[in-house]
Amino acid sequence: MIKIAIDAMGGDYAPQAIVEGVELARDASHNDVEYILFGDQRKIEPLVKSMQNLRIVHAPEVIEMDDEPVRAVKKKKQASLVLAARAVRAGEADLLLSAGNTGALMVAGLLIIGRMKGIERPGLIVTLPVIQNDQGFTMIDAGANADAKVENVIQYARLGKIYSQQVRNQANPRIGLINNGTEADKGDVAHRKMYEALSALGEAGELNFIGNVEARDLLNNVTDVAVTDGFTGNAALKGIEGSALTVVNMIKDSIKQGGLREKLGGLLLKPALKRIAKKMDYTRYGGSVLLGLKAPVIKTHGNSNAKTIFYALQNAEEVATSDLVAGIATQFHAKQQQD
CATH class of the missing domain: 3.40.718.10 (Isopropylmalate Dehydrogenase)
Incomplete structure (x- = not known):
């Protein structure tokens, strides 16, 4: 099963656009996918029409668009983005998707998920x-x-x-x-x-x-x-x-x-x-896919609506089923040995 960790509080129209996009993707998917929504459970639950293949992980904090990225990731340890990144690092999800603060997403990718050897x-x-x-x-x-x-x-x-x-x-x-x-x-x-x-x-x-x-x-x-x-x-x-x-x-x-x-x-x-x-x-x-990390991280527009999230999740499925990270690791390891 593919497991996608989603920052449900990231973006201008979160969490509504995120939830709507997730449900569109779930209903259209031909793969076995679990969508893990990280965010304020009280705000997310009323928006969900069906919990099929969905799971909500409560996150009491949010990294805002104008937050300084490094400080926000380090200080807001219970933020939706941070908890989603930790789930990916722990192997509880295959990749991370967010429409939130771009800088914070990159910092979370580097500091929490980690950079791939050779990159x-x-x-x-x-x-x-x-x-x-x-x-x-x-x-x-x-x-x-x-x-x-x-x-x-x-x-x-x-x-x-x-x-x-x-x-x-x-x-x-x-x-x-x-x-x-x-x-x-x-x-x-x-x-x-x-x-x-x-x-x-x-x-x-x-x-x-x-x-x-x-x-x-x-x-x-x-x-x-x-x-x-x-x-x-x-x-x-x-x-x-x-x-x-x-x-x-x-x-x-x-x-x-x-x-x-x-x-x-x-x-x-x-x-x-x-x-x-x-x-x-x-x-x-x-x-956009941040390549070179130990797991894929996907950034979509801050003004993403449900349709944008839907297409981003379809792309996430393609990335997850492609075994991209293993392919990068293999080729860059071989290149290091040659050098």
């Missing part, structure tokens, strides 16, 4: 849509480490490859380095060094490195894994999400505010617009 800095990997297909692409790091070194980015490329192989079933994923141009000599000193190191791994046959990729091309299926530092990755992620929402809203507003011709055109285009909106809906692609 210097865990990275956030997120799946995003592309125009050509429904599979999308992944990006790592999406915001865990703003000041990443060259060696960190090399590890992200390896982590991204393993994730794509084991979770996304891509045999030989294309690895691209996000840069301000596709030429080999583009970027600052750090990015040119990243390019050289990744090129060497490509020539050695370890990675399918395709070179530099520009952020403007990411939605055009230019790569399967976009590798970058956390600062660039988070900026690109927010730019993509914001642009997608803006374009969809602009089309809707133009139709609503237009005359008869625009409204008739909108009516004719409605099926196509729905398909575009669905493809560009980033919430459908699950949460």
Whole structure:
């Protein structure tokens, strides 16, 4: 049985959106999954329609969005996030999911669940849509480490490859380095060094490195894994999400505010617009997975609604059934022995 520890008090709409999303995921799941909700039992119980495959663990404290991460994790020992992380560390759950304070989730992952041997800095990997297909692409790091070194980015490329192989079933994923141009000599000193190191791994046959990729091309299926530092990755992620929402809203507003011709055109285009909106809906692609810990940790948006939680839990099931952690441990152990 898969056991998912859930921070039921994390997020702008917790615990209601969390409980609703959990019940949607439970009712749609084809796997044997137990959803363990950590949070204020008095607030959670009235929201639950059925306790089938659900369990509530009372947590009297909450880590708020504006709490300082390290201090909150250390001081609030009975917080929902902290107790959920402890359950994962103790083997009582397979992975952790939260829509709460991102920094606190990372601290809990590092200090409580623990970093995997051989991983210097865990990275956030997120799946995003592309125009050509429904599979999308992944990006790592999406915001865990703003000041990443060259060696960190090399590890992200390896982590991204393993994730794509084991979770996304891509045999030989294309690895691209996000840069301000596709030429080999583009970027600052750090990015040119990243390019050289990744090129060497490509020539050695370890990675399918395709070179530099520009952020403007990411939605055009230019790569399967976009590798970058956390600062660039988070900026690109927010730019993509914001642009997608803006374009969809602009089309809707133009139709609503237009005359008869625009409204008739909108009516004719409605099926196509729905398909575009669905493809560009980033919430459908699950949460960000913090790779490099002894158990998977999944972060979803703080403003997650029930639908977002539902998709994040579907992604959590895929990660849990993929044996991802064992795959990372095996390959990084082998790499350490080679070095």
